[in-house]
Structures are given as structure tokens and as C-alpha cells.
Amino acid sequence: xxxxxxxxxxxxxxxxxSYLVKKTGIPQISTGDMLRAHQAHGTKLGLEAKAxxxxxxxxxxxxxxxxxxERLKEEDCKNGYILDGFPRTLAQAHALEEIADIDMxxxxxxxxEIIVKRLSGRxxxxxxxxxxxxxxxDNPELCPNCGGKLIQRVDDCETTIRKRxxxxxxxxxxxxxxxxxxxxxxxxxxxxxxxxNRRDFENLIKA
Ligand code: AP5
Numbered sequence: 127x128x129x130x131x132x133x134x135x136x137x138x139x140x141x142x143x144s145y146l147v148k149k150t151g152i153p154q155i156s157t158g159d160m161l162r163a164h165q166a167h168g169t170k171l172g173l174e175a176k177a178x179x180x181x182x183x184x185x186x187x188x189x190x191x192x193x194x195x196e197r198l199k200e201e202d203c204k205n206g207y208i209l210d211g212f213p214r215t216l217a218q219a220h221a222l223e224e225i226a227d228i229d230m231x232x233x234x235x236x237x238x239e240i241i242v243k244r245l246s247g248r249x250x251x252x253x254x255x256x257x258x259x260x261x262x263x264d265n266p267e268l269c270p271n272c273g274g275k276l277i278q279r280v281d282d283c284e285t286t287i288r289k290r291x292x293x294x295x296x297x298x299x300x301x302x303x304x305x306x307x308x309x310x311x312x313x314x315x316x317x318x319x320x321x322x323n324r325r326d327f328e329n330l331i332k333a
Contacts, residue, residue, distance in 0.1 A: 133234030182289035
């Protein structure tokens with residue numbers, strides 16, 4: 127299946143997508159991860175994107191659409207994929223329609239205050255890409271998977287999290303109605319545990 131995970135920052139799109147990658151083998155296409163990989167390699171695109179990302183603003187549509195267009199042509203996308211964090215604007219959704227047939231859009235709903243708690247406690251491992259919450263870690267500085275040094279994303283400070291939520295409301299939330307009208311939207315209440323989200327998603331797919 128070609129899936130879109132749609133939801134506010136911190137709704138658990140990346141966490142659920144990583145689980146599905148392990149379970150099904152279909153790739154997770156996270157535009158946020160792709161942009162951070164460009165930054166890590168010091169590319170021109172990465173440097174341009176950093177200025178927007180650190181402030182919690184969206185990177186321009188032209189950059190994102192070109193990047194996703196190239197990625198979807200790769201061999202591993204032939205049997206399906208999970209789009210995590212794309213599209214985020216109506217212009218991106220229109221561009222996607224030209225290059226892909228989407229089977230389902232999974233909307234993950236979570237209240238803002240839960241999101242602020244989740245994201246301000248998020249720690250990520252630059253070595254193995256693991257994502258954790260400080261409340262679950264014995265040592266908040268070391269990755270429990272590979273022993274790498276955990277970091278906090280620059281955009282995971284409270285002021286920037288609230289800015290990202292505002293940008294989401296203004297530019298991304300209109301996609302909920304857009305995909306509902308197309309009959310593609312299904313929703314889960316993503317405010318429960320990680321296990322709850324997995325179960326609800328699997329029930330959705332079975333239904
Ligand atoms: P991106 O990296 O995509 O960030 P985001 O959408 O803001 O999403 P997050 O990664 O913050 O959240 P998530 O929903 O994946 O949650 P996660 O599973 O990690 O984008 C970053 C930036 O890049 C954007 O601001 C923008 O500048 C740019 N960008 C990216 N795509 C773009 C696009 N298409 N157009 C323009 N610009 C773009 O979970 C979060 C935390 O909660 C973790 O600590 C996790 O352990 C924990 N958690 C997850 N699920 C649960 C649960 N059920 N219960 C308790 N804790 C949980």
C-alpha cells in the first residue's frame with residue numbers, strides 16, 4: 127500500500143512508521159529525516175533547509191516536491207511506501223497526485239499539550255536513528271540500542287514546538303478535509319501509548 131501518515135508534529139508518525147518498516151519491509155519516506163541527512167552531509171539543500179527547520183517553519187514546496195519526486199522513483203518504493211511528514215501543504219498534495227496513487231491517509235490526532243510533553247522530552251540517536259522519550263531511558267544521554275550519544279533536536283524546545291503547531295494548524299491541517307473529500311482519510315486517536323497506536327492502526331488496516 128501507498129500510505130500517508132498525516133498529523134501534527136509529535137503525533138507519533140515516525141514511531142509508528144519505524145514499527146511498520148520492521149514488520150512489512152516497505153520504506154518510510156520521512157521528509158524531515160531526508161532534510162536532516164542533507165544537513166549532516168553539508169549539502170546546499172541541507173544548509174538552506176536548516177534555516178527554516180530550526181525556526182519551526184516549512185521548507186519551500188519546490189525543494190520538498192523535487193526531493194520526494196526523486197525518492198519515489200527508487201526501486202524500493204515499487205511495492206509500497208509510508209509517507210511520513212509529506213505532504214504538508216495543499217501545493218504538495220496536488221504535486222503528489224501527479225506522481226503517485228495513494229491508497230490511504232492515516233490521520234493521527236493528539237492534543238497540543240500532550241505533544242509539547244512528548245517533543246520536549248524526545249531524544250534521538252544520530253548513529254542508529256533511534257527515537258526515545260527521556261521518561262523511558264535509564265541513562266538520558268546514551269542510546270539504549272547502540273550506545274551512541276543521544277541528542278535533542280534544535281526544534282524540540284518549547285517555543286519552537288508551539289511555532290510548529292501553529293504552522294501545522296495554518297498550512298497542514300487543511301489537508302484533513304482535502305483527503306476526507308477524496309474518501310482516503312482514516313483516523314486514529316494517537317494520544318494513547320505506542321502499543322495503543324500500533325493496535326489501532328492494525329485494526330484500521332484489517333477493517
Ligand atoms: P519532521 O522531522 O517531519 O518533524 P514533525 O512533523 O514536526 O514530526 P516529528 O518528527 O516531530 O513527530 P512525529 O509525529 O514523527 O513523532 P515521533 O514518532 O518522533 O520535520 C521537521 C522539519 O522539517 C519541519 O518543521 C519543516 O521545517 C521540515 N519539513 C519536513 N517535512 C516537510 C514538508 N513536507 N514540507 C515542508 N517542510 C518540511 O514521536 C515524538 C516523541 O513522542 C518521541 O519522543 C517518541 O518517543 C514519543 N512518542 C511517540 N508516540 C508516542 C506515544 N503513543 N505515547 C508516548 N510517547 C510517544
